[in-house]
Amino acid sequence: CASYRLRDGVHPLWQSPITIPGGRRQSPINIQWKDSVYDPHLKPLEIRYDPATCLHMWNNGYSFLVEFEDSVDKSIITGGPLENNYRLKQFHFHWGAVNEWGSEHTVDCKVFPAELHLVHWNSCKFSSFEEALMEENGLAVIGVFLKLGANHSGLQKLVDALPSIKHKDALVELDEFDPSCLLPSCPDYWTYAGSLTTPPLSESVTWIIKKNAVEVDEDQLEVFRMLLFTPSGEEEKRMVDNFRPLQPIMDRTVRSSFP
Numbered sequence: 001c002a003s004y005r006l007r008d009g010v011h012p013l014w015q016s017p018i019t020i021p022g023g024r025r026q027s028p029i030n031i032q033w034k035d036s037v038y039d040p041h042l043k044p045l046e047i048r049y050d051p052a053t054c055l056h057m058w059n060n061g062y063s064f065l066v067e068f069e070d071s072v073d074k075s076i077i078t079g080g081p082l083e084n085n086y087r088l089k090q091f092h093f094h095w096g097a098v099n100e101w102g103s104e105h106t107v108d109c110k111v112f113p114a115e116l117h118l119v120h121w122n123s124c125k126f127s128s129f130e131e132a133l134m135e136e137n138g139l140a141v142i143g144v145f146l147k148l149g150a151n152h153s154g155l156q157k158l159v160d161a162l163p164s165i166k167h168k169d170a171l172v173e174l175d176e177f178d179p180s181c182l183l184p185s186c187p188d189y190w191t192y193a194g195s196l197t198t199p200p201l202s203e204s205v206t207w208i209i210k211k212n213a214v215e216v217d218e219d220q221l222e223v224f225r226m227l228l229f230t231p232s233g234e235e236e237k238r239m240v241d242n243f244r245p246l247q248p249i250m251d252r253t254v255r256s257s258f259p
């Protein structure tokens with residue numbers, strides 16, 4: 001892919017190494033479609049979200065997160081490449097300063113303007129997200145590419161609330177929100193063993209990347225770009241380009257749920 005990937009440098013945003021020394025399953029990666037292997041044993045992914053588990057949305061200084069009540073198995077995913085139920089903890093996005101880049105994963109080196117991550121933890125084996133994130137197969141993250149097109153009516157409800165969380169640590173209550181509205185209708189996905197793309201970069205994630213993108217319009221992305229990395233009272237830094245550079249695939253295989 002384009003040489004925008006920093007190798008073992010220091011990431012501009014975190015001043016920390018962007019690859020974990022000795023890390024052999026880091027994310028994000030470029031998905032080379034022709035190198036992915038169709039696995040007929042992969043089951044359909046089952047997604048059952050309860051809109052009433054939605055709590056609030058907040059600016060954590062790197063993205064904006066919508067968090068869910070995760071004390072019981074009310075909003076879960078199962079099936080697909082997963083052995084157990086995984087409980088929804090939060091979803092967030094990564095995006096660029098302009099529409100030409102912004103996603104974390106790429107497909108045949110194609111970059112999308114933004115990427116949605118729905119973060120789940122293995123509630124059969126662990127008792128909390130914090131515990132699961134340190135364990136192999138502790139987490140499952142669904143990645144959905146966003147592309148420019150029609151206004152996304154489901155996303156608009158979140159976009160309308162973004163101005164109220166412009167600064168780092170700002171929070172706004174949300175009433176019901178069903179994240180299923182952010183998913184493409186096509187069930188096809190790729191899956192591979194990877195990591196968190198922000199610190200602690202734990203190698204505990206089963207990634208499930210949807211093949212089809214969902215459409216959002218330019219105005220909606222412009223509102224994402226109005227957010228700030230910085231807390232109120234500090235010099236304003238626009239929240240843009242909050243994506244990690246591509247990481248080496250090493251000896252991993254990406255499987256597809258479709259032939």
Ligand SMILES: NS(=O)(=O)c1ccco1
Pocket residue numbers: 117119141195196197198199200
């Ligand atoms: N970007 S991501 O989904 O890998 C993530 C979730 C928590 C930390 O990093």
Ligand SMILES: [Zn+2]
Pocket residue numbers: 092093094117197
């Ligand atoms: Zn993410």
